[in-house]
Amino acid sequence: MQIWVDLNDPTPIYEQIANATKELVNQKLLRPGDCLPSVRQLAQDLGVNLNTVARAYRELAREGILNVRQGRGASVARARRSYGAAEREALHRSVKRLVNEALSLGLDLEQVRELVASEFQRLKGKEK
Amino acid sequence: MQIWVDLNDPTPIYEQIANATKELVNQKLLRPGDCLPSVRQLAQDLGVNLNTVARAYRELAREGILNVRQGRGASVARARRSYGAAEREALHRSVKRLVNEALSLGLDLEQVRELVASEFQRLKGKEK
Amino acid sequence: MQIWVDLNDPTPIYEQIANATKELVNQKLLRPGDCLPSVRQLAQDLGVNLNTVARAYRELAREGILNVRQGRGASVARARRSYGAAEREALHRSVKRLVNEALSLGLDLEQVRELVASEFQRLKGKEK
Amino acid sequence: MQIWVDLNDPTPIYEQIANATKELVNQKLLRPGDCLPSVRQLAQDLGVNLNTVARAYRELAREGILNVRQGRGASVARARRSYGAAEREALHRSVKRLVNEALSLGLDLEQVRELVASEFQRLKGKEK
DNA sequence: GTGGTCTAGACCACT
DNA sequence: GTGGTCTAGACCACC
Numbered sequence: 088m089q090i091w092v093d094l095n096d097p098t099p100i101y102e103q104i105a106n107a108t109k110e111l112v113n114q115k116l117l118r119p120g121d122c123l124p125s126v127r128q129l130a131q132d133l134g135v136n137l138n139t140v141a142r143a144y145r146e147l148a149r150e151g152i153l154n155v156r157q158g159r160g161a162s163v164a165r166a167r168r169s170y171g172a173a174e175r176e177a178l179h180r181s182v183k184r185l186v187n188e189a190l191s192l193g194l195d196l197e198q199v200r201e202l203v204a205s206e207f208q209r210l211k212g213k214e215k
Numbered sequence: 216m217q218i219w220v221d222l223n224d225p226t227p228i229y230e231q232i233a234n235a236t237k238e239l240v241n242q243k244l245l246r247p248g249d250c251l252p253s254v255r256q257l258a259q260d261l262g263v264n265l266n267t268v269a270r271a272y273r274e275l276a277r278e279g280i281l282n283v284r285q286g287r288g289a290s291v292a293r294a295r296r297s298y299g300a301a302e303r304e305a306l307h308r309s310v311k312r313l314v315n316e317a318l319s320l321g322l323d324l325e326q327v328r329e330l331v332a333s334e335f336q337r338l339k340g341k342e343k
Numbered sequence: 344m345q346i347w348v349d350l351n352d353p354t355p356i357y358e359q360i361a362n363a364t365k366e367l368v369n370q371k372l373l374r375p376g377d378c379l380p381s382v383r384q385l386a387q388d389l390g391v392n393l394n395t396v397a398r399a400y401r402e403l404a405r406e407g408i409l410n411v412r413q414g415r416g417a418s419v420a421r422a423r424r425s426y427g428a429a430e431r432e433a434l435h436r437s438v439k440r441l442v443n444e445a446l447s448l449g450l451d452l453e454q455v456r457e458l459v460a461s462e463f464q465r466l467k468g469k470e471k
Numbered sequence: 472m473q474i475w476v477d478l479n480d481p482t483p484i485y486e487q488i489a490n491a492t493k494e495l496v497n498q499k500l501l502r503p504g505d506c507l508p509s510v511r512q513l514a515q516d517l518g519v520n521l522n523t524v525a526r527a528y529r530e531l532a533r534e535g536i537l538n539v540r541q542g543r544g545a546s547v548a549r550a551r552r553s554y555g556a557a558e559r560e561a562l563h564r565s566v567k568r569l570v571n572e573a574l575s576l577g578l579d580l581e582q583v584r585e586l587v588a589s590e591f592q593r594l595k596g597k598e599k
Numbered sequence: 600g601t602g603g604t605c606t607a608g609a610c611c612a613c614t
Numbered sequence: 615g616t617g618g619t620c621t622a623g624a625c626c627a628c629c
Contacts, residue, residue, distance in 0.1 A: 156617080158616045174316075182330045188302075210315075356614075434576060437572055458563075485620090539602070543628080
């Protein structure tokens with residue numbers, strides 16, 4: 088499993104786990120129907136508490152990305168979830184944050200474009 | 216002063232203030248040497264706690280964007296500060312977050328590029 | 344046998360099976376004395392674990408809806424069991440849950456009445 | 472605060488708290504802008520753990536019923552949230568559950584209607 | 600003061 | 615075995 092946590096990242100651990108999982112789904116390294124490691128297993132692998140992983144899975148289930156059922160573990164959901172205003176607003180905030188940070192660091196549009204394109208490539212490149 | 220806070224935005228208020236200030240600097244609506252409103256003044260204008268504004272100024276000073284001197288208020292710093300690993304990592308996280316969110320929403324690289332370019336334009340367009 | 348399970352329904356599978364069986368009894372598609380499929384048979388038909396079906400049957404027996412005898416399978420009980428405080432409380436909770444959900448969705452009493460009546464009709468309509 | 476928990480109710484405590492809060496909002500005993508007790512306060516009043524209350528608040532915030540912000544407590548949200556397929560499905564399940572339970576207890580449509588109407592009255596009757 | 604996160608560990612429910 | 619809930623208590627972030 089290619090999930091890791093960075094304790095120096097201010098992002099909450101449960102969110103890092105959720106984000107990393109979303110990445111794996113976006114990269115299609117995890118496909119609909121695939122099973123995830125059990126909360127206990129992943130908690131041990133990452134060296135974090137069981138509840139922290141459980142929360143990450145719960146959030147992912149709430150977003151419709153995972154199917155989690157008692158006694159049967161978690162798997163990637165089949166159905167495509169619908170996105171609301173909240174997700175679009177979050178995306179817009181991410182754009183603003185990035186551009187603002189970039190300008191503060193003196194980067195220009197072309198440099199940001201490159202960063203974005205390279206990250207895009209990084210994720211899409213791993214698809215098989 | 217074109218600073219505002221949005222209580223529906225999950226971003227902490229002090230960070231919203233700091234970001235808005237950075238935007239004004241990036242747009243060159245605030246130029247090196249320009250004075251900012253006093254902590255008390257801005258706190259009253261925004262209807263937030265005095266400490267919240269003080270913290271935003273403190274953060275901006277820490278990042279080298281403002282000069283804050285006891286009793287003389289805050290002004291936009293002249294020198295372009297050198298940025299370290301922390302800023303680069305934060306920028307990288309912003310890029311990753313944006314791309315991950317975009318992919319989850321089904322957007323492609325071109326659409327993200329457009330969003331970024333338009334936000335860039337929005338800020339640069341206001342320069343006089 | 345018109346029993347099915349929906350893995351997207353958060354209701355535990357054993358409870359889904361028990362509920363579906365109750366429905367069949369309520370619809371009089373299963374009448375006192377009728378035999379149910381064996382645990383093994385139904386488990387295979389539904390593609391679920393044998394213990395899951397066994398538990399559903401056990402619950403139904405506990406509620407007095409089924410008679411289960413070792414080695415002779417299960418059959419619909421004759422006597423109308425007397426129900427106690429637990430059943431009344433559960434019913435009350437169901438009423439409260441429904442009304443609360445309905446109000447949160449902005450429905451009025453008439454709309455809820457209609458939903459209830461239509462579900463009643465759905466079950467009673469199948470009686471032969 | 473008119474919130475209570477019933478340890479004999481199989482419903483999780485955090486969900487009981489969330490449901491009770493929704494009831495208060497439905498009864499308009501809590502109106503948009505009203506503040507809720509702090510998680511610590513409510514936890515002490517109910518004799519449950521702080522995290523349990525926190526989870527209830529978090530879920531309510533996620534559903535758009537509460538605004539919760541660090542350092543400022545929780546208050547009833549102003550904006551009307553939008554309801555999706557999930558909520559409608561949950562409502563339908565509640566209807567089915569109620570009707571099924573009622574039939575198993577030998578109640579007829581009229582009796583169920585009465586129960587529902589009386590619960591409706593109980594909630595609406597408290598509006599001022 | 601407020602809520603948020605994380606931990607450790609117990610116990611329950613489901614398959 | 616699986617995930618779910620709850621507790622007790624620590625520490626952090628925000629206002």
